[in-house]
Amino acid sequence: MGTSTGTSVDYGSFTVTNDRLRLRNLTSNAYSAVNSVTQSVWHVGVIAKNGTSVNAWNDDKNIINTTGDHLDWAVTSGFSIGSANYSGRSFQGEVAELILYSEAINSAKRIIIENYLAAKYGLTLSTYDVYDEDNAGSDFDYEVAGIGRVDASNIHNDAQGTSILRILNPTDLGNDEFFIWGHNNGTLQANNTTDVPSGVTARFGRVWRVSEVSSSGTAVDVGSVDLQFDLSNLGTVVTTDLKLLVDTNNDGLFADETPITGAISLGSNIYAFTGVSAIGNNMRFTLATGNSVQTPLPVELTSLNVYTADNDVVVQWATASERNNDFFTVERSADGTAFEEVASIAGAQNSNVKHNYTLTDYEPFTGLSYYRLKQTDLDGKTEFLGLRSVTVEKTATQAYPNPLTGTELFVPVQSVSSSYLVTIGTISGEELYRGYYADANERRVLAVHLSQRPVPGIYLLQVYTSNSVYRQKLIVE
Structure with missing residues (x-):
């Protein structure tokens, strides 16, 4: 529905449902021209007031041309279509689109607006x-x-x-x-x-x-x-x-x-x-x-999804087309600011068909973390195509207490007899603690004693063995 307003507008009530405009008038409406509008059929309607002149069009047919105050702005009672002062003159139906103008539009503009609405909603x-x-x-x-x-x-x-x-x-x-x-x-x-x-x-x-x-x-x-x-x-x-x-x-x-x-x-x-x-x-x-x-x-990204699967994080994306696309890089972050590379995957270079990509992070951060997708052209130019967050639920192997409030940290591990390297550092890569452990106690827990507690913030805990590494986001309060 298009609406043009000169000094003010006030029209009765309306609801937004379905996908087209339906004019359905009461039989008691005082305007016989309005009563002639076909009910339960979609229409393009325009109502305009310029000074005291009031006009209304239905599918570009002028159905009201009069003067008076049938349209006014009711600040205290809200916006309405129709007359709130006379029974039987309010709008009853469904509105798909409402366009308001702060001035009275001229005839050329009105015709163009009506053609826009008619094309969009399949009307004549x-x-x-x-x-x-x-x-x-x-x-x-x-x-x-x-x-x-x-x-x-x-x-x-x-x-x-x-x-x-x-x-x-x-x-x-x-x-x-x-x-x-x-x-x-x-x-x-x-x-x-x-x-x-x-x-x-x-x-x-x-x-x-x-x-x-x-x-x-x-x-x-x-x-x-x-x-x-x-x-x-x-x-x-x-x-x-x-x-x-x-x-x-x-x-x-x-x-x-x-x-x-x-x-x-x-x-x-x-x-x-x-x-x-x-x-x-x-x-x-x-x-x-x-x-x-x-x-x-260049690259047209149609989807980017990040989700968890068996404590891993899966990153999936799709492109509808690619132009000079060399490769994609998936990056992760514990705080949404400092990112590190997870892995890269080759792009299609030049393509007009849909391509689907999947990359799995087998060593994600525990808790809330962030993933973003970077695209690199054949000439080395880069562009970031999207950012998503994901939460990896806490498991039995998570270090505790987390948040850390003291200087003692306990790190569950998989074996009593393995050797471990434990490091704690900032998200940006500065190492604050490094300790070597020949074995764990009988409960398969490493007791890490810090000389002093780091300043409050978000840190990265990493536990290395000869063939694996475990990473976890560590919060210090």
């Missing part, structure tokens, strides 16, 4: 259903946004929506002309290396498509436009490597097209192609790189 508008790339067989219905003009007083010429793409500055936007786009929800990674033209090594899996039409669906030309892409968190970008691909012959392929070059950096990881005139009605476009080594738009 009564009029101005100008975006058709969400229809069956197309399905470019994700993060729809657009620019357009109804007349000289109703213009919207700069839009981004919730995606990384912003389009603005049309040079020839006339009356009753719209330029609306959405994408296929493909991956924001340059993982397609087959459907690319000469001069391009890889392109995004995400593809956008445009409806450039009038209210009747006739193709129009809004002139050239500027395209801006926010590439934050997508790795190193060399501006000259970026290419814009447009499917100008509308055959669904990019391999037979000529890349558009000339990208510029606007700062803050925003990159722009200005004065683009190649994109027309129904055309697809996407972003690509001409050098996958310099501008990889």
Whole structure:
């Protein structure tokens, strides 16, 4: 549901359930036009107040056009849809999405908002259903946004929506002309290396498509436009490597097209192609790189899970695509600050298919600890892809007392006759205690006597034998 507000808004009650908007009005509602709304069917609704003028649209059909104070802001009683002062005029139904504006939106903005909602929820508008790339067989219905003009007083010429793409500055936007786009929800990674033209090594899996039409669906030309892409968190970008691909012959392929070059950096990881005139009605476009080594738009991590199994810690992760990925490293920490390497595992280097990875830490810390995944490119560049915590339950072999409050520590071991090396150090690696023990007592416990208790903090206790090592986080209070 889209809602525009001038000075104030107050509407009756609503609940959020299911995934679409349902208008279901009481038979006693005073507005016969509202009563004509089909009940138990999903709709796109817009309610606007500008001064004393009140308008409401159902699927872009104007059903209320009046003046008065039917909409007001009830600060003390909360937000509501409908009238709280007259029985039978409150909203009854389900709302999937509510959009509030602090100003009265113009007609061009309202039409674009309605097309966004209609595409997202699979609905058909009564009029101005100008975006058709969400229809069956197309399905470019994700993060729809657009620019357009109804007349000289109703213009919207700069839009981004919730995606990384912003389009603005049309040079020839006339009356009753719209330029609306959405994408296929493909991956924001340059993982397609087959459907690319000469001069391009890889392109995004995400593809956008445009409806450039009038209210009747006739193709129009809004002139050239500027395209801006926010590439934050997508790795190193060399501006000259970026290419814009447009499917100008509308055959669904990019391999037979000529890349558009000339990208510029606007700062803050925003990159722009200005004065683009190649994109027309129904055309697809996407972003690509001409050098996958310099501008990889890299590893796409789809999952990272850490869990315990028989006192071991298992780290599992999966990638949907990888670009120039040399290897992964699993690191652990007792405090979430100082990390040490557990082990490394080779990556797939370049791949467009899913890969699953598993690495087991057979000597984890006891209690709460932290694991993170580091990825290293073929050129040595590194990136941390995720951090997880895990708790290994205390077992019979855990040293005690823990937390340590004195200078005496008891360490259970597996054998009476083995020789042991016991060390206590800081998480960063500074050793504070080292002791050698020829054997344990009859209860298989080493009695460790410290000359002085360490300052309060978190330490690492390690017990070595000839063929194994036991590690435990030790807390000193």
